[in-house]
Amino acid sequence: AxxxxxxxxxxxxxxxxxxxxxxxxxxxxxxxxxxxxxxxxxxxxxxxxxxxxxxxxxxxxxxxxxxxxxxxxxxxxxxxxxxxxxxxxxxxxxxxxxxxxxxxxxxxxxxxxxxxxxxxxxxxxxxxxxxxxxxxxxxxxxxxxxxxxxxxxxxxxxxxxxxxxxxxxxxxxxxQLNMERWRWVPLKKRGRYLLVNIPAFTLHVVGAGGRDELTMRVIVGNKQKSTPIFADDLKYVVLAPYWNVPTSIVVKELRPHQARNSFYLKGEDMEVLRGDKVVPESKIDWKTVHEGSLAPYRVRQLPGGANPLGPIKFILPNDNDVYLHGTPNQGLFGREKRGFSHGCVRVEDPYRLALHLLRDQPAWTDERIRKTVAAGEPKWITLKAPLPTYLLYLTAWADADGAMHYRDDIYGHDHTLGRALGLGWGASTGAYRAQTRRKSQ
Structure with a gap:
């Protein structure tokens, strides 16, 4: 110390x-x-x-x-x-x-x-x-x-x-700030790992030699519901997943519609459960229910084109309840800045990622994966070997050719860390922009 x-x-x-x-x-x-x-x-x-x-x-x-x-x-x-x-x-x-x-x-x-x-x-x-x-x-x-x-x-x-x-x-x-961040990261095991760089809006599967085997665009949490920084092992691929609707969304967004129209949930391919058993929607008083009274009931959306998790979900057990998944809204991947989610990471091509992660399990071909998704029945697949996964916040890094890359400080973490380390401004382009504007005024 x-x-x-x-x-x-x-x-x-x-x-x-x-x-x-x-x-x-x-x-x-x-x-x-x-x-x-x-x-x-x-x-x-x-x-x-x-x-x-x-x-x-x-x-x-x-x-x-x-x-x-x-x-x-x-x-x-x-x-x-x-x-x-x-x-x-x-x-x-x-x-x-x-x-x-x-x-x-x-x-x-x-x-x-x-x-x-x-x-x-x-x-x-x-x-x-x-x-x-x-x-x-x-x-x-x-x-x-x-x-x-x-x-x-x-x-x-x-x-x-x-x-x-x-x-x-x-x-x-x-x-300097990003060197400090790497000090916090648990040492990686030899072999492949998956890295999501939050401010770069990218996902990388990195091989044992340090080169990218796979890379794709992702959507991360917005500033109000930011994607957390953590490391864990990715263990499961779920084809045709259910979406368990958060209690806050059930009460704030679904309740008013269901109270006016008793067929609303069915029209949205949603169902009510008590434990693991599907029960009639009428079991809940939709006019008076609130977050504290919804239990023991929960709402989930069936697999399909409207499911916000898309066709595939990737699970790395963690305390943040954050995971990777597809999305039916592909248009947002064309944006340069992609902070639109509520904290989870949406991947651009879940089929490609699933096929890559399951390459050691050759029975899972691209055709079989797509047929399983199309059948609409959730299928959990356990990876042969858990894949170390890192959700990091890197605003500066050098690639294998020595070239430096930089990204904006989308959550303000650079600014906070910079002040804590006594480095002054947090060194994001946005911070520099604001600083130079004040000097010019």
Whole structure:
């Protein structure tokens, strides 16, 4: 405790934190990133790409700007240098952003790919004009956008400009905060694990070698009903699940409808139970029932297209009663910011996730999974080996190629932790935005 106090008092989370023995590779990459960022900060940091005085700066592929484009190149070159330092100066694999961009092998970054899944050929520039926003530079900007959770279209609008303008000191604090978070995470066992990064709105199944085997978009809790941070083992896959309606929803939302229309619950594919036995809806006085008097009854929704859990539910027993599940509302996955749930994690492709988790149980083919769901009878499947699962709040991390990724502080946890550690502002883009606005007023 004395060592931790000394570290915090010195506002240095490198040496002291590492002495406490964390062995996560993600922590080690952040440690190297912190060192590299501090070295760059000593040299003056990076150029801040500034917008026009009014209305920001929209830069599109093919535009020419003899002032801002060269500065943009310098800013992205700093990113490349930092990534090289984090990965130990070894050349990245051919999938790395910098290599693809320099050779003109791609035009854009796939959504939520983390900045390395590049798509589509583009002719390399024949003669470099440093003032032209050319195709190779577009690829690099698209990678920068993807690593910030922005739309990776290569167009520099207000959001991208704001991210480019974050000073290096702000990112240093973000790295420090997330190093501290990794200290709290139980050491992972060897082998696969599942990670939900809440502020990134993504799910990853990570293999024993540290590379993603599967990744997809997720929807997490909103600010009022945030998704909790915890670690546990995912043990069960439930096909065609029931939805046990929370008591608060039964009383506040269903009760008025059922009181007016005695067939309302049936029309919504819902039923009333006492214990495990289905009973008539009339057993409850819907005009007077309240949260304290609903017991011993409960309401559940049958499997089907209207069920808010979607076709599949993934259970990791925990005190928060939080689980992963599908959803009939697929449209929300197209949003950049996906904090819409009441705390549970909605996965974009539950069939794909189920098939991946059940790959050690070959009897469960994609066809069999879909047929079981279509039959409408809940089916619990126990995984052969529980899968370590982590619901974490990471607003900064370095990938295997050394590139830094950042996300907004959607719940304000960075701000709270930053103040507790004596690091000042919590280092989210949102905090930086508010801070700079006040300075400009």
């Amino acid at each position: 004395r060592s931790l106090a000394a570290t915090l008092a010195a506002r240095d989370t490198t040496a002291g934190t590492y002495r406490f023995g964390t062995r996560h590779p993600e922590y080690e990459r952040l440690r190297r990133a912190l060192t590299a960022h501090r070295e760059l900060a000593k040299k003056g940091g990076w150029a801040l790409v500034r917008g026009l005085a009014k209305g920001g700066w929209a830069l599109r592929p093919g535009d020419r700007d003899s002032i801002r484009v060269p500065v943009l190149r310098q800013r992205l070159a700093a990113e490349d240098e930092l990534a090289a330092a984090v990965r130990g100066a070894a050349p990245a694999a051919d999938t790395s952003l910098a290599r693809r961009a320099s050779t003109g092998q791609a035009t854009r970054v796939a959504p939520d790919s983390g900045g390395t899944a590049l798509i589509g050929p583009v002719a390399p520039a024949r003669r470099l004009d440093p003032a032209v926003y050319d195709s190779a530079l577009v690829v690099r900007v698209a990678g920068f956008q993807a690593r910030r959770g922005l739309k990776a279209d290569g167009v520099i609008g207000a959001g991208t400009l704001e991210a480019l303008r974050v000073p290096i000191a702000q990112n240093i604090r973000r790295i």
